[in-house]
Amino acid sequence: MAEVELVFLGTGGGRFATITQKRKTGGIRYLSKSLNMHLDPGPGALIYSLEMGLNPQKIMAVLVSHSHPDHYTNAEILIEAMTRGMLKKRGIVAAPHSVLFGNEETGPAISRYHQKMPEKVIEVKPGVVFHVGDTRIVATEAKHSDLDAVGFRFETQEVGDIAYTSDTEYFEGVGKAYEGVRLLILCVMRPSGNPWMGHMTPEDAIKIVEEVKPEMAVATHFGMKMIFSGPNRQVKLIEEKTGVPTLAAFDGMRLRVGEKIRVERTGRKQSGLEEFLKHG
Ligand SMILES: [Zn+2]
Ligand SMILES: [Zn+2]
Known part of the structure; x- marks a missing residue:
């Protein structure tokens, strides 16, 4: 059976976990036979990607x-990788208005220069559907x-x-958009x-x-x-209350979604540089 592999290049969030890198903040790489996407490339996405032997030039969507x-x-440096150093019109960027154009509070987060080279830039809001390869993606x-x-x-x-x-x-109805999913990342x-x-908090996650x-x-x-409270212990609360197997992600975790969902600790196969030299 085909597989989707999710590589956690970071499991930290919020200002202080990020500033201190108590947990990494590189986001999640989504890999399958035909797909290579990066989800939420926070600080470190490029470096941890290279360190784990995941060539960022193979990314097809950010x-x-x-x-x-x-x-x-x-995001910008991964777009540079995806577009082969801004030389090849390639790939998809999907992000909401604040990221692409800014809103009253924040953004924009990706420069006009970097929005020019991907093949497609998609502004997402809840309900917007787009495709990367054969995968249908819905913004929630x-x-x-x-x-x-x-x-x-x-x-x-x-x-699935x-x-x-x-x-x-x-919020009321948040779960609706996720009905029927096999794996829910919160x-x-x-x-x-x-x-x-x-x-x-775990209480909110329990409801969802x-x-x-x-x-x-x-x-x-x-x-x-959360880090000081012990994520494993905190996340146990979700599993105990819901009966749904629930995992606290860790940096470098690989989740393989196939017939079953399996967890693997990363064995770093080769350096990004070695992979680059081999595959270009
Ligand atoms: Zn955050
Ligand atoms: Zn936030």
Whole structure:
């Protein structure tokens, strides 16, 4: 059976986890036989990608959920890689208005220069559908301090659906957009009993996971307070309450979504440089 592989180039989120790099903040690489996408390239996306032997020049799409640095900082340099140093019109960028044009609060986060070279730049808002290769991607609603923030739902023929909530707080109906997904990735920045507007605690994640009932849930994007509270222990609360196997993501984690969903610790096969020399 075909597989989708998700490589966590970071599992930290929020200002202090990012500034200190207590957890990395490079986002998630989405790989399959025919696809290579980068989701939320925060600080370190380029470096950790090279370090893990994932050639950024093979990326076909850069997806940015909103205009906060822990989600967008390396977007431009990944676009440079994707377009072979801005020499080849290539690839897709999908991002909301704040990232592409700015809104009253924040952004833009990707320069006009960098928006010229991808083959397509797609402005997403909740409900917008686009395709990368044979994968249908739906932008989902998020409630966050960047009002344009979205999540993403990936619909594949081979392995079913995978979704990523990005930064959001719980709201009535949030689970609707994720109905039927096999794997739900949630940004659970805050520990239990310590909510913060626009973000999730395990209590909020429990409500969403109960609505969606995926085969597996993964919590990521841990803030400093969450890191000090022990993400594994915090995330156990979600599993215990919902009965859905739930995992606290760790830096370098590889999730293979095939017939089953399997977790692998990264064995760094070769350096980015070695891969580059081999495959160009
Ligand atoms: Zn964030
Ligand atoms: Zn944010």
